Amino acid sequence: MFNLGTQFKIKPKLFLLVVICFIVLLFSSCKSAEKSIVGSWKCGGDGVLYDQYNILTFSEDGTGVSETIIPENQDSEELKIVNDIEYKIQDDTLYIDFISEDGSVNSTEQTFEIDNDTLTLNSKKVHNAKYERIKHNKPYPANNTDVSSVLFFVFIHILFWVIFLKKILTAFFGILVGIINGTVGAGGGLVAVPLLKSSGLSQKESHSTAIAVLLPISLMSAVSYIYAGHVTLADALPYVIPSVIGATVGTILLYKIPTHLLKKIFALFMLYAGVRLFLR
Amino acid sequence: MNIATIIWGFLAGIAAGMGLGGGTVLLIYLSLFAGVAQLTAQGINLIVFVPTAAVAVIIYAVRHKIAWKKVLIMAPLGIVGSLLGGYLLKFIPSELLSKILGGVLIFMGLSRLFSRKTCKDEK
Numbered sequence: 001m002f003n004l005g006t007q008f009k010i011k012p013k014l015f016l017l018v019v020i021c022f023i024v025l026l027f028s029s030c031k032s033a034e035k036s037i038v039g040s041w042k043c044g045g046d047g048v049l050y051d052q053y054n055i056l057t058f059s060e061d062g063t064g065v066s067e068t069i070i071p072e073n074q075d076s077e078e079l080k081i082v083n084d085i086e087y088k089i090q091d092d093t094l095y096i097d098f099i100s101e102d103g104s105v106n107s108t109e110q111t112f113e114i115d116n117d118t119l120t121l122n123s124k125k126v127h128n129a130k131y132e133r134i135k136h137n138k139p140y141p142a143n144n145t146d147v148s149s150v151l152f153f154v155f156i157h158i159l160f161w162v163i164f165l166k167k168i169l170t171a172f173f174g175i176l177v178g179i180i181n182g183t184v185g186a187g188g189g190l191v192a193v194p195l196l197k198s199s200g201l202s203q204k205e206s207h208s209t210a211i212a213v214l215l216p217i218s219l220m221s222a223v224s225y226i227y228a229g230h231v232t233l234a235d236a237l238p239y240v241i242p243s244v245i246g247a248t249v250g251t252i253l254l255y256k257i258p259t260h261l262l263k264k265i266f267a268l269f270m271l272y273a274g275v276r277l278f279l280r
Numbered sequence: 281m282n283i284a285t286i287i288w289g290f291l292a293g294i295a296a297g298m299g300l301g302g303g304t305v306l307l308i309y310l311s312l313f314a315g316v317a318q319l320t321a322q323g324i325n326l327i328v329f330v331p332t333a334a335v336a337v338i339i340y341a342v343r344h345k346i347a348w349k350k351v352l353i354m355a356p357l358g359i360v361g362s363l364l365g366g367y368l369l370k371f372i373p374s375e376l377l378s379k380i381l382g383g384v385l386i387f388m389g390l391s392r393l394f395s396r397k398t399c400k401d402e403k
Contacts, residue, residue, distance in 0.1 A: 178358035180365070181365065182363070182366050195354070209350055225366075244331050246294040277308075
């Protein structure tokens with residue numbers, strides 16, 4: 001169950017376990033992000049074929065751009081060929097469709113391997129084409145949809161809930177006390193007493209503390225009822241004096257007599273009234 | 281001020297002082313037997329509860345029976361809730377309100393009827 005306020009403690013072993021899980025997940029999610037093909041990759045530019053190089057950019061939605069650039073040389077000016085691409089990954093095979101400006105499609109199929117920042121492509125035509133990840137020009141964020149990233153996200157949420165659940169529940173029930181007391185005009189104790197009891201108070205202490213909790217809440221509600229014109233102070237006046245006298249008697253009685261039987265009798269009365277009100 | 285008023289007011293006070301859900305006694309009398317309009321009955325109940333609870337709190341405080349730390353945490357939250365409740369009232373029709381009260385009473389009655397006596401009670 002949940003506790004109120006200061007009694008919250010973290011078990012050291014559990015805490016250690018949580019920290020270890022956190023580190024493992026953090027590590028695995030970072031690694032998996034590096035394994036994603038999403039991003040820009042550069043191949044060539046190493047002196048072979050007039051410093052020609054190719055940049056492949058893969059975005060998350062299965063599309064991308066292929067740029068083949070031949071820098072200015074003694075035979076011609078700089079040449080740049082840009083193709084839109086569509087790609088698909090199945091196991092370790094990468095299918096890329098190069099779409100030309102005139103709409104013709106050139107489909108390719110190659111196996112691929114990603115090792116940190118190196119992408120190796122192997123097809124029937126080209127063997128071991130090495131692409132380097134262009135870090136400073138990463139147009140797309142790392143792929144976050146893989147399993148370990150989701151796990152990491154879920155883990156953070158669970159951690160949050162484990163740490164704050166008790167406080168959130170306490171706050172929720174505290175507010176519920178006010179809502180019930182405000183709309184029904186009574187019955188805040190229905191929530192307040194069990195809540196206090198679960199925080200470690202005895203039955204009778206819970207009752208006496210619940211009254212202290214309900215006092216400012218009822219005062220606030222009463223003021224809002226008067227302000228809204230549902231009731232006037234004069235309406236309530238005849239009941240105040242007998243009630244105050246009764247409270248004095250009841251307060252003294254609470255710690256003197258066993259309330260168990262009285263509670264049951266009173267519960268029957270409530271049930272009777274509840275059913276009549278409900279059926280009205 | 282007639283005799284029924286005095287008796288029910290007194291009973292409500294006893295029940296409230298004993299933490300038996302006393303807030304409901306006067307409300308039941310007013311809405312079920314005295315024929316007061318639902319919202320007025322609730323308002324009277326809340327107003328009467330304030331001095332009644334104040335007396336009980338003073339007596340309990342003198343006897344150190346109140347965990348003030350918990351009060352400090354819960355009361356502000358409850359006040360927020362009561363403001364929310366007051367706002368909700370604008371949208372709840374009176375007939376529905378008495379049904380809600382009936383539901384709350386049935387729930388309270390049942391939970392008390394079947395609650396077991398725990399060892400904490402003996403403290």
